[in-house]
Every structure is written in C-alpha cells, then in structure tokens.
Amino acid sequence: GQNIDQPTEMTATEGAIVQINCTYQTSGFNGLFWYQQHAGEAPTFLSYNVLDGLEEKGRFSSFLSRSKGYSYLLLKELQMKDSASYLCAVRVRDAGNMLTFGGGTRLMVKP
Amino acid sequence: DVKVTQSSRYLVKRTGEKVFLECVQDMDHENMFWYRQDPGLGLRLIYFSYDVKMKEKGDIPEGYSVSREKKERFSLILESASTNQTSMYLCASNKGGGLGYGYTFGSGTRLTVV
Numbered sequence: 001g002q003n004i005d006q007p008t009e010m011t012a013t014e015g016a017i018v019q020i021n022c023t024y025q026t027s028g029f030n031g032l033f034w035y036q037q038h039a040g041e042a043p044t045f046l047s048y049n050v051l052d053g054l055e056e057k058g059r060f061s062s063f064l065s066r067s068k069g070y071s072y073l074l075l076k077e078l079q080m081k082d083s084a085s086y087l088c089a090v091r092v093r094d095a096g097n098m099l100t101f102g103g104g105t106r107l108m109v110k111p
Numbered sequence: 112d113v114k115v116t117q118s119s120r121y122l123v124k125r126t127g128e129k130v131f132l133e134c135v136q137d138m139d140h141e142n143m144f145w146y147r148q149d150p151g152l153g154l155r156l157i158y159f160s161y162d163v164k165m166k167e168k169g170d171i172p173e174g175y176s177v178s179r180e181k182k183e184r185f186s187l188i189l190e191s192a193s194t195n196q197t198s199m200y201l202c203a204s205n206k207g208g209g210l211g212y213g214y215t216f217g218s219g220t221r222l223t224v225v
Binding site for chain 2 (some may be wrong): 008018033035040041042043044045087089098099100101102103110
C-alpha cells in the first residue's frame with residue numbers, strides 16, 4: 001500500500017511564503033498531485049509532478065524528489081483567500097489512474 | 112465547463128434507511144470514484160469503476176455498494192445507513208488510459224445519519 005504524510009496544520013502571515021511538505025512511501029510511483037480544498041467545498045487541482053524538480057505556476061510552485069519520496073508545495077505572497085486545506089495525492093502505476101491521498105494540511109493565513 | 116455533479120449537497124437520513132448518492136459527469140470519463148472525507152482521516156476510497164457495469168472495492172467498502180449502469184453515472188448505495196457513515200462523500204472522475212491527469216471532483220454530499 002501507500003503511506004502519505006503531511007503536517008496537519010500550519011499558520012502563516014499574509015504576504016509571507018509558506019512551504020507545505022509531503023512525504024510518501026509507495027511502489028510504482030507514477031505522479032504526485034496537489035489539491036486545494038476550501039472548507040465545505042470540493043478539492044480543486046493545483047499542480048502535478050512526475051519528474052524531479054520544480055514546477056512553477058504563478059504564486060504556487062511544487063517540487064518533487066522521487067529518490068527521497070518527498071514533495072513540497074510553496075505558496076508565495078500569501079493572501080487571506082489561501083486559507084484552505086492542501087491535499088497531497090500519489091498515483092501508482094499498477095492502480096490505473098487511482099489516487100491515494102494524504103490527510104491534508106490545513107493552512108490558516110493571518111493578517 | 113466540465114462538471115461532476117452530485118445530486119444532493121446535504122442529506123439527513125435515519126439509521127437503517129437505504130440511501131442513494133448520485134454522481135453524474137459530462138466529460139465522457141471512463142473512471143469514476145467514491146471517497147469519504149472525515150476530519151483527521153483524509154480522503155478514503157470506498158469504490159471505483161473503470162467502465163460501465165464494472166466496480167472494484169476500495170479501502171473501506173464495508174456497508175456500501177455501487178452501481179454503474181451508464182458511463183456518465185456512478186451511484187453509491189448505503190444498504191442500511193448507520194451513524195458511523197455520517198461523513199462528507201466526494202465523487203470524482205478522470206479519463207482512462209495510462210496518462211490520466213488527476214481527478215475532477217463533485218461538490219460533495221454531506222450526509223448525516225441520525
């Protein structure tokens with residue numbers, strides 16, 4: 001099976017930078033996804049990494065190291081609307097296109 | 112705009128009732144999934160389907176069944192609802208083949224069993 005760990009909660013200040021880490025143990029790794037989920041709403045896709053390195057998309061970036069089983073989501077210039085849960089999810093080769101999710105990190109942005 | 116639609120946003124049912132949660136997608140996706148989401152436990156897979164009339168158990172299938180009679184519709188059935196099935200239920204879909212690109216989620220159904 002897969003084991004995916006991420007911190008339960010984080011707090012950061014508006015305008016700052018925050019890094020949310022995700023570690024995973026899996027065989028047949030075939031991609032890592034980050035989703036954002038506001039309270040009471042469905043998760044929405046943020047980023048996808050399948051090769052090592054950094055993927056940048058505006059204020060959000062995601063990094064992957066396959067050898068270390070490690071990813072992070074970097075949020076820059078934090079805004080109050082970034083207060084949400086951030087879900088790390090892994091896809092494995094033998095499981096078709098099914099994703100396994102971590103428990104999520106609840107980020108609170110304070111003024 | 113592509114969509115996954117869940118029929119109810121909020122539901123309250125009594126213990127022992129048979130409950131149907133409906134999910135419809137308009138993207139011609141082959142794969143559909145049902146998850147439940149609970150505080151501290153994250154998203155857990157209940158059942159999934161790779162094709163019409165196909166179903167596979169996920170990590171926590173006990174107390175649930177599913178139906179996929181048409182490609183666009185994937186139904187989750189609670190045969191006899193219990194209070195420990197109070198949860199947020201999320202339906203998701205994605206394209207089949209080896210390079211599926213993550214999920215599109217429905218808005219979720221918050222089910223309370225009393």
